Amino acid sequence: MAVLQRSLVLLVTFIHLSHGKLSFAKQKLHITMYTDGMYSIGVNQDTWLTSADTYIYASGTKQTGGQGLKLVETNGVSGVDKLGNWNGLTFQYLVPSINVSFHATIKVYENFVVFAQNFKTQVQGTTSGEFDSVISSFPSFGVGSGNTSLGYVSFGGNMVGDTHMKWGRFKSPDATLNYGIIGGPLVLFDSGSDAIIIAPFSQFMAASLYHDVTGNSVHWGVMGGVNTVPENYVYETILFYSPDGVNRAFSEWGRLIKFYYDKDESYRKSDLTINYLGYWTDNGAFYYYNTETNTTYERTMIDVRKYTVVEKIPYRYFQFDSWFYPKDEYGGVTTWVAMEGIFPDGLRYVWNALDLPIAAHNRYWSSQTTYAIQNGGKFKFLLEPPKAIPVDQTFWDSFHQDAKQWGLIMYEQDWLDVEFGMNITRSDIYLGREWLLQMGAGARKNDLTIQYCMSLPRHAMQSLEIPVVTQARVSGDYQPGNDQWRIGISSMFADALGLAPFKDTFWTTTNQTGNKYGKSEPNIVLQSAVATLSTGPVGPSDKIGATDLNLLMRCCNQDGLILKPSRPATAIDKQLHRLAFDDGVGPAGEIWTTYTEISGYYFGIILAADLSEMYPLTPQDTGFQFGTPKIFSYNEGHLEAMNFSEQYPLKLQDCPKEAPCVWYTSSIFQVGTNEILIYGEVNKWVTMSPQRVQEILVSDDLEIHLQGSPGELVNFAFSVNGDSIQDIYCSIGNDGTAILRFNSKNCS
Template identity: 45%
Template sequence: MAQKTNLRRVSVLANLVSVEVSMTSSQQEAESAQDKAWLNAMTCQQAFSPTDTNPINLVVDQASGGFKLNVPNSTLSFNSADIFFQVNGKLYSTADGSLLYTTFASGLGTDPLGKYQYKSIHWQAGGVRVETYYRYYMDAPAVVFGQHFPDGANGTSIGNEEQTCTGFPTIALEGQAGLLAYLSFGGNMFGGASIGAGEWYYQTTGIRSGITGGPLAIFDRTLHTVVLSPFSQFMAASVWHNGTGGGTFGGEVNYGIMGNVENIPPNFDYQTILFYDKGINQALHEWGGTLMRQYGKTRARTESDFASNYIGYWTDNGAYYYYHTESGKNYEDTMVDVMAYTKEAGIPYRYLQLDSWWYYKGVAGGVKTWDARPDVFPSGLRALYEKIGLPIVAHNRYWARDTTYAKQNGGNYSFIVEKQSTTSMPIDMMFWDDLFTQSAEWGLIIYEQDWLDVEFKGLKATLSSTSLGKQWLMQFGQAASSHDLNIQYCMANPRHALQSVQIPAVTQARVSSDYHPGNEQWRIGIGSIMAHALGVRPFKDTFWSTSNQTGSPYGHATEPYPRLQAAVSTLSAGPVGPSDMVKGADVKLIMRSCNAEGLLLKPSRPATAIDLQIAQKAFQLDLGPKGEVWTTYSDISGFRFGIILAADLQADWNINSVTAGFGEMMPGMAFTWPLTPSMTPFGLASENLLLKQCGKDDFAVWYTSPFLDLQNETVMIIGETDKWVPMSPQRVTNILTYNDTLELSLTGAPGEAVTMAFTVGAKGLVEIKCVLDEAGTATLNVNKETCY
């Protein structure tokens, strides 16, 4: 070929081969018409084979390493953007041909998710080997995208922690408005503090990205949904919405390693998952279950978590006794008084939470020493534990730079301490073992790690390392398991939330901002979706059970909606923690949440916002309710008892069993209080329940129950009418029907009186009172209207 060189075709192909294709300048115009045909001939389209389980259509462009993806019978369709890697201080990308293609491979494999087809492309980034790969699963509706660094890579930082220094997969924001929408988890509080929703198209804005970015659900108007998130290296990975021209809209969404990571170790492997299902809640639930299966976490430990199963007393921000004691008394005396009052009032609190007011603070309010100050507890924590006779949930915040535990400050343990930071971080497993050994002496059962976002982002070391963030969380998670402790995450970013799938001890997480009497942090219907998906109980935070509590640290603040606060807390299926002043509790309201022993009577799963509420928020069309509509249910012996909460609803809206997320149910009725005038046929998909416009004081909770045919009479179980969850698996352990007989097995406190309501044929409403035996059990026979 002639001397003058044109590299145009090599750039277009993103270096399909690593040699230069050249032609003379006089040939350039003559050959330009042949470019398209030449490109098509040289480009190899590699398609995966869909299965009955995985319908996703995925085609990989061997030349560019990119892809086209769509889901049949939906409008879900995506194209990749450019792949890039920062290496040795330079950006190598398919956009300009600097990322050089070397080889391609394909085949079959197996991992914990099952059998998969794979396609792998190897690249050279300035002499450094990099691999991108696709795993297309045959027995799950999922695709995993991988980045692999056989030799590692140096000089990877781009100097911006909110971006990524690598990009694969990268997804272009394209198309017109009105076809697709997104739900984006972000911020702290397990990704529930800054939830974004909007339309997915060429001008999309509002996707949560960077250090606080999180999982992304993309859906069409028929609710076909894909979920995208990191699938490994959770603390090192980020999502970056790179807007058009570096702006805030359009552009592409990139998945990769945090932008300030300086070096990537050899054989480092990062994965992103794309998971498909029908329905937003369903897709997120199955996506979370897939992560849990991948890392071996089950729901058993979460379901047995003491503080999620029993009611407790809280003293955190918003509580009456948050940095505030009874007049003239210290905290020790105040907590003893609280427990004495609640016992006398008949509130069966089973644990006490101690917030940040009890330990020593250092630089910038961080933890200097996690031990009780003598002015707070003059007799010490052990003495308090013995006085109140209850286990402890204890708060901790970020470690201060001057913490007494660090070797740099004369302590015994290895910490990262940086001069430019006010925080520090333990990197010593012995530290956590010793800390939790000591805390066992004063009854610790839940270690509440708050300010997770601040501790992670407060150090250069964590933002520039692929492993340090994970090491930190894994160490105190493993130590907690070794000491039979569970963990509550608070102010957790989505990266912490995702990492929890590798930490069985993480059983609960705050999904709301801090409570303050009268604020709006009760809106946890969407945030609870991710917590439940990842096997963690969502926590709404504390609340007042009465409106006016004089002398509080919040001036004249009042709680206008204590009933709503109590209902949301109970329906969350997570911790329930009132925080009233002495002689200030509404005992009857608090007892709507639990039995006589303090066991929470909750549904089978947390209440979450229905799909159409999310679609309405994203599309801003008349697709769903204009307000909060959440649903949950109790599954007992094969029967489903639905619960529908409607609050702050701006207009009437119809809901049926399918849009409620229950699926098509047995024929039955929906009802609220008062019972008789409210009864509405409900169960079949064609049967609608009208949710009337309501506010926060007149919110509605509806219940559903199936018809049971006995002796030519139709019976419907109503349950305990004085509880938020009338039919709770914690109360009714079995429903038995035989020979036209209906029996319920009940459980609770020995001697507890339990009244269950039913509708029985022409008799109408029937109430049967049972007194539980010494073992706390009883069998209720509906036909005989008796218990034994």
Template identity: 40%
Template sequence: MAAVHLFVAFFVCQVYMGLAIPEKQSSGSVDFRLEASNVGQYSLLLNNVTYLTSERFFVISNGTTYERANLTLNSTERGSHTESKLGRYNYTKYTFIVPHLGNAVEAWIKDFRPKPFKTFELRYVNEMNGTRSSDCPPVPYPPTGTFLRCFNQTTAGFPSFQVQNTSKTLGYLNLGGKMVGDYEKQLGVYDSNTPKMTDGMKSGPLVVFDSDANTILVAPFDNFMSVSMWHDGAPGGTINWGVMGGVDYIPKDYSVKIVAIAATGIKKAFDDYGRFLQLLYETEERRQHSQSQDVSLNYLGYWTDNGAYYYYHTESNATGFNKTYQDTLIDVQKYSEAVNIPYGYLQIDSWWYYKGFQDSVKTWEARPDIFPNGIRYLYKKTGLPLVAHNRYWGHDTTYAEQNNGNFTFVVEPFLSLPDDTNFWPTLFRNSKKWGLTVYEQDWLDIQTLGLVGLQTDLYLGERWMRQMAEAAEELNLTIQLCMSLPRHALMSVSLPAVTQARVSQDYHLEPEQWRIGISSILASALLLAPSKDTFWTTVRQTGNPLYPDVMEPYPELEALVATLSTGPVGPGDKINGTNVDLLMRCCDGNGRLMKPSFPAVAIDRQIVKAAIPSSNGPEGEIWTTLTSIISDRKRDFGILMAANLSSPYTVRFSDTGFPERLNPSLTFPFGSPEKWQQFDDDNPLVLTNCTQENYCLFLFSARETGLNGTDITIFGETSKWVPMSPSRVLKIIHAENNMRVGIRGKPGEEVTMAFLINNFVHRSTCRVGTSGTAVLDVMIGCYPSHTTSSHLTSIRTTSDVTTEIISTTHHSSVAVVSAGGIALYSLCFLLTVLMK
């Protein structure tokens, strides 16, 4: 009965506090049509403009390439059917026969209209031998010499589209190469002059769009490790999808599945692609669970990878000799405690294990010259779990049976690869004993492009990735992918233990390595946290022979980008070289990262401008992201970052990608809520002087109107990069003319938040209670709680509050809150938390 009374009281509070306010949803649709003839020709049209037109259809069999002209079109069938996850579709099926051999392939086109996607499926009705091109030379070692020939082609072409002029100027973005397609990505005009795209084993999703960002995305949705895109005949030419070109045998019923998705924006097309994949693979909840357990995604850490001060370099002692890494990392931890840097883990890079041929990993165990007392000693001494790096496996690895080891490996003259269901559980189980929490699999491009088996075996790549990830999930470990090709990132959609991926070149190797706004779009769509890599928080850190002349001119920008990425925030500073105040903008007193809900990514107009120079858009970087907090209702808080702009640019609401809940909203520059202004399409934001040094960072929040007309706008913790982060804010309740925010942090930590009330800026400071939580009331004070964060039931008044009011207009001050309103408001806040 008590539960019933609680529920009734909660319902009353819902009515009182307006919990049932309907959300205003953004809208936008495209007219996406498919035209398919009876003789195997097809086109994709968007808003009555032909974007993509079929060109060739080919298959390779017995070493011979058969084009449409010398294949037999046995039948064309049309009909409709329903797929359990994707719904009803109309289909056109072409059945082609290879002359003299009788082998059949089916080319399916499925139109799910009015849903904005079409699928293309090439099914091998019979097994097919000799599917590798006849001009394929013998494989040299390392096998990189074949990349521009058959291994980089495809064994068939379906779908196949012309790269040609259209009735409207179109641009394209082609993701390719390492770092989730960032390293060799291309943007340009999509026409007969389009140069060779990054293709083959390095290929990734392709998007084609007009100057208004109306977009078609084309990418695989199955067999990610074995499907490639091949750009033949550039400039112009054709783009073809099929099995990777090194495969020489394809079994019966094997399929290549490609989806074309249309959307009103480039980012939206990627997001819809991600949702399409999640619909098929159903791993979203498990991925989110893994990410919630990943210490490197939730807490500040210390990194030692390329670009870090202690990368292949240790601390010098008083006599000038170098200490061991064991001593150096223990000193890092001591220094961090002395200056109150709350590191939650340590990252150890490729310097710690045994290497063999061509610096490949030989034995993934700690060397005694690195950790004289063993790696477990470091873990116990510092109390910090470890993110541990690994690279490509060498032919001389001690784990392989061929080298008297205990596990099955594919061993070639250059590299090797584990192919044993017992290997990864054994490796990870042993590694957990010395503190492994995140396994960083680096050099994925070299592992894949340097091992012939991964380019010739249909199933080896998927088997390798799945064995690794499933063992990690079973043992509650998580995985970061580094130097991953797009195929690795796409494969991760079915591997929940893979929580993050590097999307940038190594720090210090590329001056503008921070520019991850485009590559983060694909990672974000796949629910992978993009990783920017390590950084320095101060300009000069002398004494490292690897970087004698290197400096970091923009440490603030580096720290900001790392935080907005939602990936790891891991400085690699010299001991005594950290700008602590700058670093702590990313997190709370416990080191818990105060990040947005989604990675910051480039706005569509930035991408359109880079591809179609004649179009409107910024010349430089403009990214946006959101924080979403759900309590009495869903609230969104926007963030916009701009840097490296060559000229001023005017941002309108429609440019941001923000939901309609933020139209209109108020915006202010980082740290200066007094400079707030209205923002919507009639009141745009003019960006000026947004350089790398003087980056621009704006925060956005919507006004809220109480029952008596009082306006309250949450500006949040304006000293942090992300003023309203779900990591900090647990609840928000607004009633009448008051607002209360449930927060968490380090016990004793002071949290200052800014609010705009009837055009006056209020700042309230609240000290977090011993439970690690508190309730900040904008009007009447701070209420630390002595319970858990999910049951804020013990609320008492306290003097641990400071309120500052700054008048920014000539409007009247805030109305007085009635005692009855406060009492009912406080009761409702407690009930809302209890019912969470």
């Protein structure tokens, strides 16, 4: 090995973003680089990863260090950019026989590293011959080349990498990573609290990783089907470190990349379909390709609306699925309009009759689409029968403008993985990105938001550049009684990208006669709780007359505003450890946690389901260690608070899917000589929600500033000095607010 050119020891930990600035508290991550192009990653004096081959494809041949690719110079580099100061090395490679220049740069920041590939010259003949390979490799690491006791989670497949997610030990031959077109971020972690995320940092739609099983190595680069790379094309990969576990790694990594791509929360916070209850008709719904007997969809939807008005179910929008528009014999969309037999009076008439806005679903485009110039339409499409893809910004501008005329507020783009499965999208280095950017620009121009469905990790990451993409499905299709509610891991990834995780629709009652599936839903409580705690859309799909209003209203206020936690509920780190290490350490089932932050006070939520054995949950396990809280649950009108500490863990057991365990934590508020515990709205899934509680003030009294629907009656529960429960009722004022004062037991 060459003489050490530079060895950098980084002091790293979480990033805290405040007023657009970065600040750091420090822990140790080690990056060592050598003049011969090798490098390694270490954590706390322990080597985790050592480099494998750097290579590119050019003129139809794989150019490696020993065959064609020559390292001609290594330079120390430094700079400053939006993310701060960085130092590192650039390895300058050359393929002399065809005069191809390729630079590989390692940029070292405080607690993360960016690996950059720069094609200094245009390169042709780059295709590897396999879509699921890569045409360029940097960084690359040996699998199990360092610490062989690491665990991993590998995202892959659609629904933001949920459907093919894998986990295990990061060593050969145990590791079976997702790679290629379906691949996503790779997360590595030890049995303690150190974790690393490795993922694309730019050119998301063209990026891939490749797991070379024979060579026991994993490589990041441009996807394998690309045949030409333009001059000065740059692709980057980020390696992000956290000393405090996988959940915190995702949270802080997400904060960093959203800052870098200027993706704020404004569209997500204002999206009506995320914030209010909606009625859904997608796969799993009672009225999915199914109507009331001997009538049309038009009549059925209007009858659903009449039922909900009579029963005072506060739906604020309707979702129409793929049943409303025409498709070709392969299932591709020909024209995005309502079929006459579905809505005889047209979409605009139905919108007016419902008197609610619309969210609507779309599939991939058929090569027979009437919008394409080749088929007599007005817009540019690339056709690859039986599919097509638009390549015309004016198409999306016009398309979304037309849909606004019949009440559309949210456009659901489904079948994203199928659309991207075209040869032209997987071989053109720019086409995938341009497709999604144009779609997003058209929606933004027309004040619409977008939900991604069946999105591969690359689609989800591309949404960082598309602010109107506010939400994404993170599970497979709902069917009554199935297990697609298990979204505790995929929600971490989606939320980090600024996407509200959507678990899909659900039923609120077990038996709904006449359903097309011939099934029942035994887990109605779990479905309701998961949907609410996801922070994504809450969209039931019951038959007329079959809604459990009491269960449904646990999610929201009187107006249908969803009462959410501050972040999605996600699987605890110990759950990931058990999956990866299979050593019995961690819960045998699902344990997710989240919290609400109000006025600097934290209120925790714990959801446990499908546990096959008792698990002693500690505050450290939860990830929200806010003082020494009390913990309580609400079951059949019974409330009882207990101590919760490392010495007094919560012993979770008897938490089946049909009767999940939901526990809450609250700090003790000292008011005068009294210790007050706030239970909150115990008839809601989120007992203390920022959508309900604006502010908490503590002085000689405890004031809770509330908001809601004018005239809405709100019940808050408390205990004083550990004594019996005290209920205080508040009526929300005409201005939508009220102030609850504990000592005087009144509201104003």
